[in-house]
Amino acid sequence: MKLYYGPGTCSLAAHIIGHELDLDLDLEKVDLKSKLTTSGADYTAINPKGYVPALEIDRGILLTEGPAVLQYLAAQRPERHLLPAEGTIERYRALEWLGFINSELHKTFTPLWHAESPTAAKDAARATLARRFRYLDHHLATHRYLLGAAFTLPDAYCFTVVNWSNYLQLDLTPYPNLKRYMSEIETRPAVEAAMAVEGLKQAAQ
Numbered sequence: 001m002k003l004y005y006g007p008g009t010c011s012l013a014a015h016i017i018g019h020e021l022d023l024d025l026d027l028e029k030v031d032l033k034s035k036l037t038t039s040g041a042d043y044t045a046i047n048p049k050g051y052v053p054a055l056e057i058d059r060g061i062l063l064t065e066g067p068a069v070l071q072y073l074a075a076q077r078p079e080r081h082l083l084p085a086e087g088t089i090e091r092y093r094a095l096e097w098l099g100f101i102n103s104e105l106h107k108t109f110t111p112l113w114h115a116e117s118p119t120a121a122k123d124a125a126r127a128t129l130a131r132r133f134r135y136l137d138h139h140l141a142t143h144r145y146l147l148g149a150a151f152t153l154p155d156a157y158c159f160t161v162v163n164w165s166n167y168l169q170l171d172l173t174p175y176p177n178l179k180r181y182m183s184e185i186e187t188r189p190a191v192e193a194a195m196a197v198e199g200l201k202q203a204a205q
């Protein structure tokens with residue numbers, strides 16, 4: 001399987017899960033501005049959506065959309081329980097979190113990445129993110145991870161997205177439980193390994 005990724009972007013979540021599950025993932029970096037991959041291929045010819053992540057499962061079989069890619073990866077090693085068993089309420093909780101992160105967190109960051117976004121749009125995004133972070137902080141006051149005691153798929157995605165706060169000077173000090181959660185996940189060997197490969201931090205010695 002090959003994961004098309006952009007360093008530090010939402011595809012980091014899939015990359016982390018690849019390491020968590022010891023999957024044999026080939027990686028191909030995409031320059032999201034030029035839409036060229038490191039091997040010089042036109043990424044839009046591979047994935048007409050032009051964005052990452054995309055998972056090439058087999059020749060001609062490409063899966064896109066982060067939540068779908070994450071679930072596909074988890075299904076390769078069901079015994080590792082990164083996604084609770086089908087039919088259980090915990091499974092639907094995991095999907096509920098993936099939906100929240102995808103539409104309420106991930107996409108709310110968008111205006112902050114673009115210098116040309118109007119100030120009003122940036123201010124509105126910051127205000128919405130503050131509400132979302134407050135919600136997460138409240139939840140994490142009584143839960144170690146999003147689903148409870150164990151790290152699961154939504155945690156990889158939530159970590160990846162909230163980590164953008166570092167690049168955008170969003171202060172997490174008002175959210176101590178979220179800060180604790182972020183620090184804990186950042187030191188997981190799979191997270192350190194994926195971030196090191198993407199050039200986001202030094203490899204652990």
Ligand SMILES: N[C@@H](CCC(=O)N[C@@H](CS)C(=O)NCC(=O)O)C(=O)O
Binds near residue numbers: 009050065
């Ligand atoms: N709906 C997609 C959105 C993915 C997305 O926003 N990818 C960003 C990086 S985090 C990207 O590749 N942006 C470049 C572009 O849209 O051209 C998903 O949930 O996977």
